Every structure is written in C-alpha cells, then in structure tokens.
Amino acid sequence: MGAWQSYRLRLKRRRWRIRAFRKRREMQPLANRTSRIKPGDILLFCTLRNEHIRLPFFLKYYREQGVNHFLFVDNDSTDGSGDYLAQQDDVSVWHANASYKKSRFGVDWLNWLQMRYAHGHWCLTVDPDEFLVYPFCDTRPLRALTDWLDASSIKSFAAMLLDMYPKGRIDEQPYRIGQDPLEIANWFDAGNYAISKNHNFGNLWIQGGPRSRVFFPDKPAKAPALNKIPLVKWHRSYVYASSTHMLLPRGLNLVYDEWGGEKASGVLLHTKFLDTFAAKAAEELTRNQHYSASVEYKAYAASLQDNPELWCKWSEKYINWRQLEILGLMSKGNWA
Amino acid sequence: MTVGIVMLVHTALGRAEQVARHWAASGCPVVIHVDKMVPKKTNDAFVKALSDLPDVLFSDRHRCEWGTWGIVAGSQSASELMLEKFPQVRHVYLASGSCLPLRPVQELIDYLADRPRTDFIESATTADVPWTVGGLDHERFTLRFPFSWKKHRYLFDRYVNFQRKIGYRRRIPRGIVPHMGSQWWCMTRQTLSAILQDPDRESYDRYFRKVWIPDESYFQTLARQYSTNIESRSLTLSKFDFQGKPHIFYDDHLQLLRRSDCFVARKIWPHADRLYEVFLTDAAGAMKRTEPNPGKIDRIFAKAVERRTRGRPGLYMQSRFPNYGWENGMTSGPYSVFQGFSDLFEDFEPWLAKATGARVHGHLFGPKRVEFAGGESVMNGALSDSAAIRDYVPAAFLTNLIWNTRGERQCFQMSPRDTQDAAEFVAKDPNAQISVISGAWSVPLFKSNRNFADIRKEAAKLQRIENDFLDIMRNPNAKARVRIWTMAEFIEAPMEPLQTIIDEIGHRALRRLSEVPKMAELAGFGQFLQNLKNQGMHPYLMGDFPVARDTSQNPRKPRKPYLVQ
Numbered sequence: 001m002g003a004w005q006s007y008r009l010r011l012k013r014r015r016w017r018i019r020a021f022r023k024r025r026e027m028q029p030l031a032n033r034t035s036r037i038k039p040g041d042i043l044l045f046c047t048l049r050n051e052h053i054r055l056p057f058f059l060k061y062y063r064e065q066g067v068n069h070f071l072f073v074d075n076d077s078t079d080g081s082g083d084y085l086a087q088q089d090d091v092s093v094w095h096a097n098a099s100y101k102k103s104r105f106g107v108d109w110l111n112w113l114q115m116r117y118a119h120g121h122w123c124l125t126v127d128p129d130e131f132l133v134y135p136f137c138d139t140r141p142l143r144a145l146t147d148w149l150d151a152s153s154i155k156s157f158a159a160m161l162l163d164m165y166p167k168g169r170i171d172e173q174p175y176r177i178g179q180d181p182l183e184i185a186n187w188f189d190a191g192n193y194a195i196s197k198n199h200n201f202g203n204l205w206i207q208g209g210p211r212s213r214v215f216f217p218d219k220p221a222k223a224p225a226l227n228k229i230p231l232v233k234w235h236r237s238y239v240y241a242s243s244t245h246m247l248l249p250r251g252l253n254l255v256y257d258e259w260g261g262e263k264a265s266g267v268l269l270h271t272k273f274l275d276t277f278a279a280k281a282a283e284e285l286t287r288n289q290h291y292s293a294s295v296e297y298k299a300y301a302a303s304l305q306d307n308p309e310l311w312c313k314w315s316e317k318y319i320n321w322r323q324l325e326i327l328g329l330m331s332k333g334n335w336a
Numbered sequence: 337m338t339v340g341i342v343m344l345v346h347t348a349l350g351r352a353e354q355v356a357r358h359w360a361a362s363g364c365p366v367v368i369h370v371d372k373m374v375p376k377k378t379n380d381a382f383v384k385a386l387s388d389l390p391d392v393l394f395s396d397r398h399r400c401e402w403g404t405w406g407i408v409a410g411s412q413s414a415s416e417l418m419l420e421k422f423p424q425v426r427h428v429y430l431a432s433g434s435c436l437p438l439r440p441v442q443e444l445i446d447y448l449a450d451r452p453r454t455d456f457i458e459s460a461t462t463a464d465v466p467w468t469v470g471g472l473d474h475e476r477f478t479l480r481f482p483f484s485w486k487k488h489r490y491l492f493d494r495y496v497n498f499q500r501k502i503g504y505r506r507r508i509p510r511g512i513v514p515h516m517g518s519q520w521w522c523m524t525r526q527t528l529s530a531i532l533q534d535p536d537r538e539s540y541d542r543y544f545r546k547v548w549i550p551d552e553s554y555f556q557t558l559a560r561q562y563s564t565n566i567e568s569r570s571l572t573l574s575k576f577d578f579q580g581k582p583h584i585f586y587d588d589h590l591q592l593l594r595r596s597d598c599f600v601a602r603k604i605w606p607h608a609d610r611l612y613e614v615f616l617t618d619a620a621g622a623m624k625r626t627e628p629n630p631g632k633i634d635r636i637f638a639k640a641v642e643r644r645t646r647g648r649p650g651l652y653m654q655s656r657f658p659n660y661g662w663e664n665g666m667t668s669g670p671y672s673v674f675q676g677f678s679d680l681f682e683d684f685e686p687w688l689a690k691a692t693g694a695r696v697h698g699h700l701f702g703p704k705r706v707e708f709a710g711g712e713s714v715m716n717g718a719l720s721d722s723a724a725i726r727d728y729v730p731a732a733f734l735t736n737l738i739w740n741t742r743g744e745r746q747c748f749q750m751s752p753r754d755t756q757d758a759a760e761f762v763a764k765d766p767n768a769q770i771s772v773i774s775g776a777w778s779v780p781l782f783k784s785n786r787n788f789a790d791i792r793k794e795a796a797k798l799q800r801i802e803n804d805f806l807d808i809m810r811n812p813n814a815k816a817r818v819r820i821w822t823m824a825e826f827i828e829a830p831m832e833p834l835q836t837i838i839d840e841i842g843h844r845a846l847r848r849l850s851e852v853p854k855m856a857e858l859a860g861f862g863q864f865l866q867n868l869k870n871q872g873m874h875p876y877l878m879g880d881f882p883v884a885r886d887t888s889q890n891p892r893k894p895r896k897p898y899l900v901q
Binding site: 191194197220227257265329335 | 577578579581583584586587588605607636637639640641643644645646647648651652653654655656657658659662663664714715716717718719720722724725728729732733736739740
C-alpha cells in the first residue's frame with residue numbers, strides 16, 4: 001500500500017471520528033450505568049429498533065458467555081425496548097430518534113460510545129439477532145478467548161454471519177419471548193460462500209448463503225456481505241467503517257491468514273428469519289432506512305410473497321461449533 | 337531430603353498462592369520471586385497472605401521482561417536463598433505461578449529421591465533443534481540485543497540486520513558451548529550450587545546478560561559444565577505454539593491432563609477453576625485412575641500448530657484466504673474434467689458414472705445454468721445452480737463444490753460452449769485431471785439441422801474458444817494432469833485413452849473395461865468438415881479427417897456398441 005492511499009484512509013478515519021463526535025448529541029441517555037464498568041470488563045454494543053421480543057434471550061445468552069456490561073442505542077422503539085433495557089442492572093441505554101440511515105446505520109452512534117467507553121476493553125458489537133459462536137464456546141467463557149487473544153497479541157476476531165432459517169415456511173412457528181430462536185431457525189447453508197478481497201481496506205468480502213441463493217439468484221453482487229469482525233480490543237482511535245464488516249486502521253481487518261494457515265475465527269448465528277421477519281421487512285420498506293435504498297428488503301418482500309421458504313434438501317441442521325469447524329465455516333486456529 | 341520449589345510469579349497471584357500452599361503442605365519449601373513490575377501494594381498483600389507459612393520465603397525482586405536477563409536474575413536469587421535457608425533440599429524445581437502439579441507431590445519427592453544425582457534440564461546444542469522463533473538460533477549468542485523484541489520490534493530487526501551486515505560477532509566465553517532448552521528445570525543442589533558459586537560466574541553473567549532469551553540458555557549451558565548426569569528433558573509439561581508462546585490449559589483439558597503422566601503442567605488459565613480444584617484438593621485421585629496416555633496431548637497441540645501454519649487443503653474461508661501458490665492444495669481433492677467426450681459419445685455421463693462410481697455432472701459451467709448430476713437444482717452445501725451466482729466468483733464455486741463433496745470424486749464436462757472463466761484455475765490445479773478431445777464440439781453442429789452459414793459462424797467461434805482453452809492447458813504454468821487428443825486420433829483407438837482415464841480415477845479395482853460408451857454416428861463427418869473448408873473456415877483442431885475415409889468405412893455401418901476383451 002502506498003503512502004498516498006495510507007494517507008487517504010487516515011483522513012477517512014478522522015472524518016468518521018468527527019462525524020461520530022457530532023452525532024453524539026442525537027443520543028439521550030435513558031440509563032447510564034457506565035460508571036460500573038471495571039477495567040478489563042468485556043463490553044457489548046448494539047443498536048436496535050423494536051426488538052423487545054428478542055431481548056430477554058439475547059441478554060441471557062451473552063451474560064452466560066461472560067459479557068460484563070451492555071451498551072445499547074435504542075433507535076426510537078415503540079414496543080418498550082428502551083424501558084425494558086433501562087431496568088437491567090448491567091445495561092446502559094441511549095435513546096436516539098434521528099435517522100438511522102444518516103447515522104450510517106447506527107455506526108456513528110456506536111463509534112462515539114466506543115470512543116468514549118470502550119478504550120482498553122474487549123468490545124463485542126452485534127445486532128439483537130446475532131449470536132456469537134467461537135471455538136470451545138461450550139466449555140470456555142468469552143474471557144478465555146479474549147485472554148488468549150491478548151496473549152497472542154491479536155486485536156480483532158472475525159466471526160462470519162451465518163444466516164439461520166427454519167424448515168418450512170418462515171412464518172410457520174411463532175417465536176415466543178425468551179425462547180431460544182435457534183429452536184426454530186436451526187438450519188443453514190454449509191458451503192456456498194464466495195470470497196473476494198477488498199484491496200482498499202484489506203478485508204475479505206464474503207457473500208452467499210440462503211439470501212444469495214433465494215433472494216438474489218440473478219444479482220449475486222447485490223447480496224448482503226457476511227464478513228464481520230465483531231470482537232475488537234478497542235482503542236479510542238479505531239472506527240468501524242461500514243457496519244461491523246470492516247474497521248480502520250486497516251490492520252484490524254487482517255483476520256485471515258494469507259500463507260495457507262488458518263487463524264482462529266467464530267461465527268455469528270443470524271436468526272433474522274423468524275415469523276417476526278415479514279412484519280419487520282414490511283416496516284423497513286416504508287421507512288426506507290436501510291442500506292442501498294433497502295434493496296435487500298425489496299428483494300425479500302418480492303420473494304416472500306410467493307414462497308417464504310429458505311430450506312432446501314442440502315440445508316444443514318445446526319448442532320454445535322465443532323460441526324461448523326469441520327464444515328470449514330470457522331476455525332480453531334492454533335487455539336487448542 | 338526433599339524438593340525445593342523456586343516459583344517465578346508475575347500475574348494471577350491468587351492462583352500462585354494456592355499452588356504455593358499446596359507445595360508447602362506436602363513439605364516442600366518454596367521461594368517465590370515476584371516480578372518487579374507487580375505494584376508494591378499487590379505484592380505486599382501477596383506476601384502477607386502467605387506469611388502464615390514458615391517455609392515460604394520471598395527473594396529479591398527483579399524486573400522480568402520477556403526475553404531479557406531479569407528472569408535469570410530472579411531464578412538466581414531465589415535459588416541462592418533456597419540453598420542457603422533450606423539445607424534439607426536436594427533438588428530444586430523451577431516453576432512458574434501458572435504451573436500446576438498434576439501428580440501428588442509425594443510422588444515427585446520419591447521420584448527424585450530415587451535419582452539423587454540426576455539433573456532434569458532440557459539442553460541441546462543450537463544446531464540440532466528447530467525450536468527457535470524468528471530465525472535466531474546461534475545468533476542469539478553472538479549478536480547484541482539492546483532493543484525489546486515485543487515493544488520495539490522494528491528497531492530489534494533493524495539492529496540485527498545491521499550487525500549481520502557489518503559482520504559483528506560477540507565472543508563466546510572460553511570453555512562454553514551454548515545449549516538451549518525449556519526454561520523449566522529441576523537440578524540437584526550440587527550442580528546448582530556449582531553454577532551459582534562458580535568463580536567465573538561474573539564473567540558468564542556479563543556475557544549472558546546480553547544474550548537473547550537467556551532464560552532458555554543460561555542454566556542449560558552451564559549445567560553442561562558441572563553436571564555428572566544430565567537427563568535432557570523437562571519434568572514440566574509445556575507445549576509451545578508456532579510463535580514460541582506456551583499453549584494454555586483449560587477446564588476441558590482435564591481428562592488429557594489426568595492421563596498425561598506428568599508431574600507439573602504449564603501453563604494453566606487462571607480462571608480454570610475446575611483444574612485447580614481437582615488437582616489441588618483431590619491430589620490422590622487426580623491422576624491415578626486411568627491409563628497414562630501422554631501422547632494425546634502432543635497430538636492435539638501438534639495438530640493445532642499444523643492447522644495454524646498449513647491449514648486444511650482446498651479450504652477458503654473467513655480466516656484462511658491464501659495467496660496464489662500458498663494454498664497447500666488449490667482444491668481439497670482430485671477431480672476430473674472432460675471436454676469433447678459428451679459430444680462424441682451419446683451416453684458418456686451415465687457410462688462414466690457406472691464405470692467409476694464417481695459423481696458425474698453435466699456442464700457445470702453451462703451458459704444458462706449449472707448442470708449438476710441428476711439435474712439437481714441445489715448441490716451439497718446448498719450450492720445453487722444459478723449461473724449468475726457461479727459466474728460471480730467462478731473459482732469459489734468450484735472450490736466449494738470440491739470441498740463440499742470431500743470423499744467423493746467429482747467429474748464434469750466442459751466445452752467451448754460453456755463460460756470459460758474457470759479454465760485458468762483448473763489448469764493450475766494439480767488436483768485436476770483434464771482430458772480433451774479437441775474438435776469434438778463440431779459433432780453436434782454436424783448433427784444439427786441448421787443453415788450452413790450459421791454452422792460455419794458457430795464453428796469458427798467455437799474453434800477459437802477451444803484454441804484459447806488449449807493454450808491455457810499447454811501453458812508451462814499449468815499443473816493439472818492434462819491429456820489432449822485430436823478427434824481423429826481419438827476415434828482411431830478410443831479404448832486405450834478411456835482405459836487410462838478410468839484407471840487413473842481408480843475408484844474400482846483395476847480391470848479392463850467391459851463396456852464402452854456409444855459413439856455418435858460419424859458417417860459423412862469428413863465431408864462436413866470439407867464443406868466447412870470449402871466455405872473458407874478451416875477446422876484444424878479435430879486432426880485429419882480424409883473425406884475418403886468415410887466412404888471406405890461405409891459398409892460397416894451402423895456402428896454397433898463394441899466389446900473389448
């Protein structure tokens with residue numbers, strides 16, 4: 001990479017940091033318990049809108065993994081998500097009613113909170129429908145992973161988005177509050193992911209899975225990106241560039257080995273496709289607040305009307321992380 | 337007579353205290369060296385916590401940074417204190433705060449009592465071991481290292497290069513042969529005191545102070561001077577990864593550690609509550625019940641290193657995306673590509689499936705859709721038959737298919753009518769077995785009921801595409817197993833090439849083919865080619881087809897399926 005490009009990325013990073021700084025006033029604290037954050041705590045950052053039904057299980061899942069404090073941005077929910085979160089002891093929550101799109105899909109908000117509160121912490125950035133799976137997650141807490149990453153001088157950890165879906169129609173089984181969504185959406189595509197390298201930011205660009213297969217068979221380039229780097233040992237000078245797909249400085253994006261080896265990586269189980277999805281897609285279409293003029297939601301709406309089934313004969317049923325490791329979707333790297 | 341434990345501690349002091357109590361409870365005196373980097377307050381609390389044990393002492397503190405002299409200095413002062421204060425000690429065991437005794441301490445005492453003259457210290461000459469990290473083996477004894485490897489890597493590397501360039505070499509003190517090995521040792525009072533009370537110690541210390549990672553070489557080298565009986569192995573189970581950093585043990589390693597048959601293991605994750613609980617409280621029951629199986633730990637960690645450095649062949653994923661040439665296998669297994677066969681033979685695909693037992697696809701790179709075997713619309717791994725998805729990243733499509741069907745041989749057809757995007761990838765892949773009958777694309781044209789002008793145009797196009805394809809296959813960079821026959825050559829004696837290909841796929845026991853695919857009826861084909869020539873389009877890829885040959889062969893028609901013994 002030349003000095004010129006490096007300089008341009010530096011400018012870009014600065015611009016995003018300033019942007020995050022300016023957007024900080026769009027957030028009002030509903031409950032700010034950040035004074036309880038202790039050195040070395042693992043933090044979780046999340047933006048959401050109308051996800052109350054998912055929150056109890058979400059909090060339970062990550063508390064069990066060992067997240068110490070949650071920081072939410074509630075983008076003008078109308079279902080009481082914000083109030084519910086404000087009652088939790090280990091949660092700080094901010095309310096924002098400005099445009100999701102203009103905050104670059106929540107990234108600016110979270111960048112600010114991270115700049116402010118995450119410096120020196122391991123920090124996990126996920127959506128309410130994403131569940132992190134990492135090697136040995138059934139026997140070792142998240143702290144074991146972050147300690148190991150620290151000892152190995154690794155600053156960022158990749159976890160690709162894996163779309164989970166139910167067998168049968170998406171709206172067949174209703175999701176109950178507090179339920180493990182993986183009881184319903186427990187199938188996934190095992191081996192249809194296409195990878196290319198983004199030479200500008202140095203990250204990999206992964207597309208594929210059921211969304212590409214069912215919603216974008218003719219325009220695979222428009223299918224959503226699945227590469228994610230959700231777990232980062234934060235420094236106040238870092239920024240997420242686009243969702244959690246990539247960061248700056250770009251060294252953090254080098255979560256893959258180029259010389260034949262495998263680095264350790266995990267998977268984010270993406271449980272978007274529950275019965276709540278159709279309503280959500282309809283709402284997002286009218287709000288038009290999503291990426292690339294909500295092209296994704298338009299495609300969903302079109303396909304979902306006639307056949308809301310993502311399952312196929314070669315879908316794989318989820319068992320555990322070892323299965324994902326054997327299938328080559330994630331890797332233990334040299335963690336043993 | 338007993339064993340004295342010298343313990344180097346820098347973090348997780350709570351765990352260190354637990355372990356120190358465990359040693360002391362079994363009658364082993366303990367001397368602890370606390371890293372000077374530990375804040376005074378923390379240290380004081382630690383010292384106070386252990387003040388109720390008379391046999392636990394604390395030595396002078398030194399600053400211990402990885403790869404520097406401090407660790408040796410710490411071991412020296414702690415050992416001196418140990419030898420001075422506890423005359424009953426015969427062996428001194430060097431351990432760290434994150435070491436955990438796996439077997440009852442009494443067993444260790446008995447074991448060492450049976451070997452009163454033996455020093456357990458791993459010690460090998462630099463030339464003979466591949467352990468070193470960063471390419472510095474002998475040079476760690478002959479260069480200077482004023483910059484920290486961890487904090488000032490850039491300066492470290494520059495300064496090493498500079499010294500290499502000007503040919504700088506430190507002189508190794510006379511009489512010393514540098515040895516290296518695990519920093520965790522167990523030595524007898526005799527050997528250890530000889531090292532510590534050596535009249536030349538000052539000059540040795542001065543020399544080793546500037547050696548890189550002296551904790552792996554100081555005692556290891558000097559023990560060779562004095563020991564009468566060195567057993568070159570460490571009693572501490574400690575595994576290292578590819579960067580020379582110790583692997584860490586967690587609760588889920590409990591069964592492995594139980595069966596490891598080792599006295600002490602390092603390094604244990606401080607929050608591995610279950611390990612500490614089992615091995616420190618239930619010492620008698622911790623180790624004994626199962627058959628020792630120390631090899632298993634080795635295998636697990638060796639595999640982890642292999643995975644990190646070599647990876648799984650043919651896998652492309654979020655954390656493995658090798659540069660060209662570094663794939664360690666571009667695809668995960670062998671597969672076969674056929675060009676022209678399904679044009680020349682009418683029932684080639686079912687025949688091939690029957691003859692080899694492999695999965696035989698149609699034209700995977702067909703322009704309209706992916707022709708999976710059996711006309712499926714989705715294949716293993718939920719691979720879609722959409723041509724657009726396939727053409728988005730063609731190499732990914734192919735590597736995915738081969739990866740998803742590991743253990744089953746894949747065969748597929750190619751043709752100049754297909755998209756050619758994958759040709760280059762296939763040609764470079766040593767796993768590909770490519771067989772081409774050049775010019776066979778003309779058979780469907782010959783059979784077709786189209787205007788000759790269209791046929792001529794199409795033929796010219798296909799011939800150009802196939803010619804490019806053959807150029808790629810014949811490129812010196814091509815690593816695939818490529819076989820090319822002209823069509824004329826092939827129909828002269830079709831059995832032999834078919835037999836070779838099938839044998840190479842080799843799923844079934846080697847035997848002669850008893851059944852061959854049915855070849856298309858070719859009467860009049862020579863004339864067809866001649867017509868193309870007459871129109872100014874010279875077909876050359878199919879070899880020489882004399883117009884006359886057809887007529888001479890006419891009496892034999894129609895060609896029957898033939899049998900070869």
